[in-house]
Amino acid sequence: MAARLSEDPSVSVLLLEAGSSDRPGDEKGVVDLWGSRFDWAFTSVPQENLNDVTVPVPLGRALGGSSSINGLYHIRGHRSGYDAWGESGAHGWDFEARLASFRRSEQTTGMDTQWRGTDGPMVIEPPTPLSRDAFYGAVLTAAEEAGHKSLVDGNGAESEGVAPTEINLVQGKRQSAADAYVRPVQQRPDLTVTTDATVHRLLMEDRRCLGVEYVVDGRSVRAGADREVVLCAGAVGSPHILQLSGIGPAAHLRGAGVQVVHDLPGVGGNLQDTPMRMSGSPRRPLSRPPVRTRRTFSPAVRRPPSLISNSSPCRCFYRSGTLPRNSNPGAVNRGPPPVHTATPSPSRTCDPRAGVRCGRPARTRPRLR
Numbered sequence: 001m002a003a004r005l006s007e008d009p010s011v012s013v014l015l016l017e018a019g020s021s022d023r024p025g026d027e028k029g030v031v032d033l034w035g036s037r038f039d040w041a042f043t044s045v046p047q048e049n050l051n052d053v054t055v056p057v058p059l060g061r062a063l064g065g066s067s068s069i070n071g072l073y074h075i076r077g078h079r080s081g082y083d084a085w086g087e088s089g090a091h092g093w094d095f096e097a098r099l100a101s102f103r104r105s106e107q108t109t110g111m112d113t114q115w116r117g118t119d120g121p122m123v124i125e126p127p128t129p130l131s132r133d134a135f136y137g138a139v140l141t142a143a144e145e146a147g148h149k150s151l152v153d154g155n156g157a158e159s160e161g162v163a164p165t166e167i168n169l170v171q172g173k174r175q176s177a178a179d180a181y182v183r184p185v186q187q188r189p190d191l192t193v194t195t196d197a198t199v200h201r202l203l204m205e206d207r208r209c210l211g212v213e214y215v216v217d218g219r220s221v222r223a224g225a226d227r228e229v230v231l232c233a234g235a236v237g238s239p240h241i242l243q244l245s246g247i248g249p250a251a252h253l254r255g256a257g258v259q260v261v262h263d264l265p266g267v268g269g270n271l272q273d274t275p276m277r278m279s280g281s282p283r284r285p286l287s288r289p290p291v292r293t294r295r296t297f298s299p300a301v302r303r304p305p306s307l308i309s310n311s312s313p314c315r316c317f318y319r320s321g322t323l324p325r326n327s328n329p330g331a332v333n334r335g336p337p338p339v340h341t342a343t344p345s346p347s348r349t350c351d352p353r354a355g356v357r358c359g360r361p362a363r364t365r366p367r368l369r
């Protein structure tokens with residue numbers, strides 16, 4: 001957002017980030033970064049539907065936010081998910097509207113330009129076809145035998161089926177949102193990037209936001225805004241800052257000693273996250289590591305620097321329940337959440353005897369509440 005806004009030299013943009021400007025090393029995989037200084041490393045409250053266990057909630061704390069520590073998957077959501085948002089009243093969030101933004105963000109080559117961008121800041125290298133690798137070729141065959149469609153481009157016209165995963169990795173280096181958008185334009189005179197600066201509250205006058213108060217080097221600083229304040233501190237950070245500023249459920253704010261500016265009960269509630277589950281097949285151990293993963297590696301495997309990858313070059317979007325393929329999004333929205341992802345990969349981390357692990361069979365379409 002800072003990069004796009006500062007394209008206009010007549011505006012002056014201040015980007016504040018609590019984390020540092022350092023890039024996590026390119027040898028670091030997602031698992032290495034959990035709990036590191038680049039992670040806020042939150043823990044959930046006890047989860048009623050998980051036998052009251054608490055779960056770790058990693059969130060990026062660095063220029064680039066969670067994109068600096070994430071799993072590098074470049075996967076668009078399923079179109080019906082965006083359409084459901086649009087139908088629920090989120091104007092401009094339906095798939096057609098989002099498609100323009102997706103295309104604008106990407107720089108792909110050799111893809112169908114009706115669906116894919118060619119000159120955006122996020123460089124997407126063409127993924128290796130699954131059939132070129134012994135392990136993923138077998139996964140592809142098995143998926144096809146099970147009735148899943150094989151897709152050349154899972155971010156294109158169709159997303160349901162099995163496809164090679166696109167990865168936010170450029171020539172072996174992590175590509176965060178900061179790498180793609182901010183670092184290349186950081187010298188713009190109208191853009192100031194201040195890191196290690198934690199915003200404590202919005203400066204409110206009645207219900208108008210006039211600026212922010214943040215702490216940097218132990219000093220409290222106030223920054224006024226001539227035009228506007230854009231709050232994008234993430235799924236936890238944004239509601240946290242709003243609540244600290246008196247915007248949120250009144251009783252909760254009063255209980256915490258915060259003066260209420262605007263009683264908005266939804267702020268800080270209804271967070272939905274993707275549960276992650278691993279499952280494996282211990283019956284057929286692989287006799288040797290598959291060819292491709294020796295080259296691209298998973299975060300859990302020893303590897304030379306600058307050769308990280310996400311943990312699976314293959315992903316499958318599939319429907320659970322009884323909803324027919326291509327059922328209309330309205331019907332889909334009334335049924336159980338239908339679209340799930342699975343990312344099969346050779347097992348290393350879960351059970352050394354397992355031949356295949358299937359990571360993150362996860363619902364990808366949380367419904368608005």
Ligand SMILES: Cc1cc2nc3c(=O)[nH]c(=O)nc-3n(C[C@H](O)[C@H](O)[C@H](O)COP(=O)(O)OP(=O)(O)OC[C@H]3O[C@@H](n4cnc5c(N)ncnc54)[C@H](O)[C@@H]3O)c2cc1C
Nearest residue numbers: 018058061062065066067070071072073198199233234237
């Ligand atoms: C471990 C992990 C793996 C993921 N894997 C993938 C993946 O493979 N593919 C994918 O597409 N998505 C993945 N995601 C999700 C994706 O990274 C996020 O959806 C995306 O980064 C969210 O962007 P955001 O700008 O909303 O928030 P964030 O990226 O969280 O950015 C918010 C920023 O605000 C800063 N901030 C917060 N509070 C304050 C404050 N008080 N003052 C100043 N700054 C503050 C934070 O430090 C952070 O830099 C993953 C996320 C995580 C955590």
